[in-house]
Amino acid sequence: MSISDYESVIGLEVHIELKTAHKLFCECATAFDAPPNTQVCPVCLAMPGSLPALNQEVVEFAIRAGIATHCSIEGWSRFDRKNYFYPDLPKAYQVTQNDFPLCTEGYLDIVSGSGIKRIRIARIHVEEDAGKLIHLPDDGSLVDCNRCGVPLIEVVSEPDLRNGGEAVAYLRKLRAMARYTGISDGKMNEGSLRCDVNLSVREKGSEILGTRVELKNLNSFNFVARAIESEFERQVAVIEEGGTVVQETRRFDEKTGQTCSMRKKEEAADYRYFPDPDLVPVEVGAAEIERIRASIPRLADERKAQYIEDYALTDYEAERLTDDKELSDFFEKAVVATSNPKTLVNLILADVAPLYTEDTNEDLLDPESLGKLSDLLAAGEINSNTGRKVLKALMEENFDPVAYIARHNLAQINDREKLQEAVARSVAVNQRAVNDFLNGKESAMRSLIGGVMKETGGRANPILAEEMIREAVGSS
Numbered sequence: 050m051s052i053s054d055y056e057s058v059i060g061l062e063v064h065i066e067l068k069t070a071h072k073l074f075c076e077c078a079t080a081f082d083a084p085p086n087t088q089v090c091p092v093c094l095a096m097p098g099s100l101p102a103l104n105q106e107v108v109e110f111a112i113r114a115g116i117a118t119h120c121s122i123e124g125w126s127r128f129d130r131k132n133y134f135y136p137d138l139p140k141a142y143q144v145t146q147n148d149f150p151l152c153t154e155g156y157l158d159i160v161s162g163s164g165i166k167r168i169r170i171a172r173i174h175v176e177e178d179a180g181k182l183i184h185l186p187d188d189g190s191l192v193d194c195n196r197c198g199v200p201l202i203e204v205v206s207e208p209d210l211r212n213g214g215e216a217v218a219y220l221r222k223l224r225a226m227a228r229y230t231g232i233s234d235g236k237m238n239e240g241s242l243r244c245d246v247n248l249s250v251r252e253k254g255s256e257i258l259g260t261r262v263e264l265k266n267l268n269s270f271n272f273v274a275r276a277i278e279s280e281f282e283r284q285v286a287v288i289e290e291g292g293t294v295v296q297e298t299r300r301f302d303e304k305t306g307q308t309c310s311m312r313k314k315e316e317a318a319d320y321r322y323f324p325d326p327d328l329v330p331v332e333v334g335a336a337e338i339e340r341i342r343a344s345i346p347r348l349a350d351e352r353k354a355q356y357i358e359d360y361a362l363t364d365y366e367a368e369r370l371t372d373d374k375e376l377s378d379f380f381e382k383a384v385v386a387t388s389n390p391k392t393l394v395n396l397i398l399a400d401v402a403p404l405y406t407e408d409t410n411e412d413l414l415d416p417e418s419l420g421k422l423s424d425l426l427a428a429g430e431i432n433s434n435t436g437r438k439v440l441k442a443l444m445e446e447n448f449d450p451v452a453y454i455a456r457h458n459l460a461q462i463n464d465r466e467k468l469q470e471a472v473a474r475s476v477a478v479n480q481r482a483v484n485d486f487l488n489g490k491e492s493a494m495r496s497l498i499g500g501v502m503k504e505t506g507g508r509a510n511p512i513l514a515e516e517m518i519r520e521a522v523g524s525s
């Protein structure tokens with residue numbers, strides 16, 4: 050068989066750090082870049098005799114995530130101890146919800162190659178983060194406990210994803226959920242969104258799950274996609290050579306683009322889970338859940354449906370606009386300043402959206418000015434070349450596009466008479482292009498239009514210019 054006879058089966062375990070004011074079981078702050086060991090206390094340092102007290106805000110944030118992902122919110126949940134020894138875990142156990150998670154059986158819809166696809170979420174549970182190890186270049190490591198006890202939710206999907214593209218689309222959706230609900234900034238580069246990938250392969254059409262491999266700690270969308278691609282190829286090769294895939298944890302090496310083994314199943318820790326005797330179960334009443342539901346602002350899917358309805362956008366366009374909360378907010382401010390939402394959307398998706406990164410927290414240019422620019426484009430007062438130039442300038446400093454066009458003499462030339470001379474010159478100096486064009490080489494037209502643009506400082510209406518060139522060379 051060949052690789053195209055196989056498919057990947059992928060389930061993701063995603064950790065999202067909650068930006069609550071305090072840690073999960075103590076009053077310590079949770080800022081990302083505080084100096085080492087300045088956000089610690091006896092509770093999160095696991096001093097003997099200290100006792101945890103649950104931070105109610107964490108439960109509320111986790112319920113927001115559950116509601117936004119269509120989960121059932123469990124009225125009763127409980128914390129367990131997961132025992133393991135690691136230097137950045139002073140307690141030698143992690144508090145997590147193993148047996149009774151707070152949220153169960155939800156989903157997120159993603160746009161995949163074949164349209165909208167529903168990815169089921171098995172559970173969302175609350176747990177605490179561990180500290181950080183800082184490895185020294187020569188010898189030894191330092192421990193920073195600021196992150197010990199920072200609240201996390203872990204979102205566990207069903208194995209419904211089939212390739213890297215779908216996995217990334219799902220992660221984007223999750224990150225958007227975190228940002229729209231305000232529970233986390235979802236930054237992969239700062240570790241506030243972390244992803245483990247579980248991947249097995251099987252013959253297409255089969256319903257049976259293969260043996261899965263877990264890929265740990267992938268910290269960018271790009272690495273997730275590349276790790277999936279490479280691990281899929283590796284597992285198929287193992288099977289094609291007559292071998293069997295073994296259950297193990299692997300790591301993705303960014304330099305080689307390959308995954309390599311970290312530990313086999315036999316080496317996996319026995320966590321000896323048991324209910325944490327220091328913590329009471331969590332009970333959440335229906336009225337409380339309704340109060341939280343009512344406090345959640347408009348989410349991505351709601352905005353998306355509204356954009357499709359109000360501005361006749363495609364599913365794809367609306368998905369891309371709502372993928373990032375800051376971009377969606379920007380669009381909403383710009384769209385009220387234009388009568389041509391379609392032109393605005395094209396501008397945003399082509400030239401603005403690609404500049405948004407996970408660190409973008411403010412508008413990249415003035416939304417109202419971009420709205421006005423869209424109107425100038427839609428009315429044919431400037432051509433798309435000029436539009437792109439003005440947009441670039443707007444990213445440097447804000448100005449009124451209408452006044453700017455007038456002041457810099459950038460208006461599109463839509464007048465035949467005014468283009469006459471430029472067309473004549475372009476045809477005269479580009480005789481070879483004219484001959485090529487007359488001999489059937491359509492692409493030669495581009496250099497003839499380019500000639501007109503050169504003559505007019507880039508201001509010609511390209512459609513009119515083409516029409517006039519065709520007339521001039523006798524091929525209209």
Ligand code: ADP
Binds near residue numbers: 058206248249258
């Ligand atoms: P564990 O409790 O051992 O971590 P889970 O059943 O909770 O295992 O699954 C963890 C993740 O692995 C989930 O996201 C799930 O969808 C995924 N998963 C489970 N089995 C497979 C498989 N055969 N192939 C791919 N992913 C899988």
Ligand code: MG
Binds near residue numbers: 062
């Ligand atoms: Mg797991």
Ligand code: ZN
Binds near residue numbers: 077088
């Ligand atoms: Zn503390």
